[in-house]
Amino acid sequence: MVKKQFLIFLTLLFFDQVSKIIVNTTNLSIDFKILAITLVKNTGAIWGSFKDSNVAFIWISLIAVGVLMHSYDEFPKKSYPFLLLLFAGVIGNLIDRLFRGYVIDFINFKIWPVFNFADTYITIGVIGLIFYMWNEKN
Numbered sequence: 001m002v003k004k005q006f007l008i009f010l011t012l013l014f015f016d017q018v019s020k021i022i023v024n025t026t027n028l029s030i031d032f033k034i035l036a037i038t039l040v041k042n043t044g045a046i047w048g049s050f051k052d053s054n055v056a057f058i059w060i061s062l063i064a065v066g067v068l069m070h071s072y073d074e075f076p077k078k079s080y081p082f083l084l085l086l087f088a089g090v091i092g093n094l095i096d097r098l099f100r101g102y103v104i105d106f107i108n109f110k111i112w113p114v115f116n117f118a119d120t121y122i123t124i125g126v127i128g129l130i131f132y133m134w135n136e137k138n
Contacts, residue, residue: 005084012088016117017095020104028106036108041101046113061094077137079132086125092118 007095022028030037044051068087075083093116096103105114 005080008081009084009088012085012101012117012121013095014090016092019117020092020096020106023106024100024104034109036110037106038108038114040105040108040114041100041102042105042114054101058094058097061090061097064090065094075129076132076136079129082125082132084125084129085121086129089118089121089123089125092116092121121128 004014023037027039028037029039043054043058045053050056051053065087068083068090072083093103096118103118105116105119107120108114
């Protein structure tokens with residue numbers, strides 16, 4: 001089971017990083033009316049807030065990964081898909097922050113701030129964990 005989880009994690013991380021590399025190296029810009037591919041170099045966090053706080057978010061990411069790794073076995077096995085998404089998202093953006101100095105965002109729905117696949121993984125992971133834990137209590 002651990003090998004399967006690790007492969008899923010690597011696949012998610014690979015997809016995130018490859019998509020960012022493609023957009024960043026080609027400076028890809030496509031507009032599909034409701035969706036656009038737009039390169040944004042984000043040195044902040046959610047929706048570009050806390051601009052130029054890259055070092056702080058590196059530390060926050062490292063602490064989050066450490067806490068998740070430390071408490072991983074305490075989570076019910078049924079919640080592991082959400083944990084995998086959370087790990088892949090945090091580590092995907094952490095890689096950007098460490099090696100580029102910013103996070104590459106590029107998915108632009110025009111009514112929502114620009115984001116990337118790692119952001120999507122984090123959002124689904126957190127919402128899924130909250131929902132799962134809340135339902136387990138009730």
